[in-house]
Amino acid sequence: xxxxxxxxxxxxxxxxxxxxxxxxxxxxxxxxxxxxxxxxxxxxxxxxxxxxxxxxxxxxxxxxxxxxxxxxxxxxxxxxxxxxxxxxxxxxxxxxxxxxxxxxxxxxxxxxxxxxxxxxxxxxxxxxxxxxxxxxxxxxxxxxxxxxxxxxxxxxxxxxxxxxxxxxxxxxxxxxxxxxxxxxxxxxxxxxxxxxxxxxxxxxxxxxxxxxxxxxxxxxxxxxxxxxxxxxxxxxxxxxxxxxxxxxxxxxxxxxxxxxxxxxxxxxxxxxxxxxxxxxxxxxxxxxxxxxxxxxxxxxxxxxxxxxxxxxxxxxxxxxxxxxxxxxxxxxxxxxxxxxxxxxxxxxxxxxxxxxxxxxxxxxxxxxxxxxxxxxxxxxx
Numbered sequence: 001x002x003x004x005x006x007x008x009x010x011x012x013x014x015x016x017x018x019x020x021x022x023x024x025x026x027x028x029x030x031x032x033x034x035x036x037x038x039x040x041x042x043x044x045x046x047x048x049x050x051x052x053x054x055x056x057x058x059x060x061x062x063x064x065x066x067x068x069x070x071x072x073x074x075x076x077x078x079x080x081x082x083x084x085x086x087x088x089x090x091x092x093x094x095x096x097x098x099x100x101x102x103x104x105x106x107x108x109x110x111x112x113x114x115x116x117x118x119x120x121x122x123x124x125x126x127x128x129x130x131x132x133x134x135x136x137x138x139x140x141x142x143x144x145x146x147x148x149x150x151x152x153x154x155x156x157x158x159x160x161x162x163x164x165x166x167x168x169x170x171x172x173x174x175x176x177x178x179x180x181x182x183x184x185x186x187x188x189x190x191x192x193x194x195x196x197x198x199x200x201x202x203x204x205x206x207x208x209x210x211x212x213x214x215x216x217x218x219x220x221x222x223x224x225x226x227x228x229x230x231x232x233x234x235x236x237x238x239x240x241x242x243x244x245x246x247x248x249x250x251x252x253x254x255x256x257x258x259x260x261x262x263x264x265x266x267x268x269x270x271x272x273x274x275x276x277x278x279x280x281x282x283x284x285x286x287x288x289x290x291x292x293x294x295x296x297x298x299x300x301x302x303x304x305x306x307x308x309x310x311x312x313x314x315x316x317x318x319x320x321x322x323x324x325x326x327x328x329x330x331x332x333x334x335x336x337x338x339x340x341x342x343x344x345x346x347x348x349x350x351x352x353x354x355x356x357x358x359x360x361x362x363x364x365x366x367x368x369x370x371x372x373x374x375x376x377x378x379x380x381x
Contacts, residue, residue: 022049043067159374220244226279245275272345342370351370
């Protein structure tokens with residue numbers, strides 16, 4: 001499919017859309033060599049950037065949407081190119097021409113119509129919280145607990161949210177949730193190319209938070225954390241945001257959590273891309289795990305800045321990945337190789353991806369997948 005005509009000035013348009021570093025790239029291919037796709041089915045990011053420099057003439061297929069926006073390439077780029085911003089800008093441009101992959105169109109459509117990419121009804125948003133945690137009241141609550149979409153529409157993620165409520169109550173932290181008016185933070189929507197929908201979601205949430213007097217937000221997902229912290233302020237929406245791992249570390253240090261029950265087994269911690277590489281939160285999760293009684297903490301082979309992406313970022317939570325091409329299928333054996341019986345992380349996306357691989361690889365008995373918050377909740381006296 002030749003799309004040269006609509007993109008005669010595509011290179012300039014990509015730069016104007018946010019891909020400011022397009023012409024900074026000097027084609028060294030460090031990005032291609034760093035990409036986790038190289039372990040399963042290589043993605044030639046260098047070639048895609050070169051194609052963009054020439055206006056995307058002749059581009060076809062879905063290769064651009066294989067990028068999980070893990071940020072490994074950008075951290076290693078010798079020219080400091082914001083490759084993730086570049087990918088987002090190109091996806092946005094192609095999306096405006098209807099070239100978003102079919103597998104993502106449904107997620108983006110329901111994000112626009114119902115405020116979530118899970119095809120869930122707005123009436124079900126925060127339904128998990130009823131009877132567990134009150135509605136947010138700025139006069140009574142220090143924090144808004146923002147679970148984003150997953151606890152509302154994914155049964156496994158609901159357990160993480162329930163554990164968070166248990167821990168917050170145990171520590172005496174006052175928190176509440178908003179109702180059905182709350183929408184997706186929009187991070188994955190934006191990364192997938194749905195820029196206009198992201199702007200609508202950010203405006204809706206920003207107005208809602210201001211209306212309710214929200215000053216502090218605690219989030220369960222690094223994707224929400226990244227977007228609230230780094231992208232909402234661009235729209236003038238400002239509030240303090242903390243990831244649950246950071247808050248847990250603070251509460252434990254202050255002696256506000258009575259952790260008595262020992263953790264059974266050996267725990268390996270997986271650094272989520274959007275908490276670690278994107279936002280440099282590496283120590284807080286390890287401090288939390290180190291404070292759990294009886295814990296035997298192991299580092300994975302690829303850890304911290306070199307952590308292997310789970311494969312769920314960049315909108316790929318809603319894309320079916322072929323067996324044999326799932327990054328999470330590589331991570332489970334890596335955890336087993338260091339003797340782990342528990343693979344811990346701090347991201348609902350990662351938990352979801354690892355749970356799927358644990359089952360498909362037949363390792364259900366050998367290893368458990370837990371969110372950091374769940375382990376803390378289980379350790380409470």
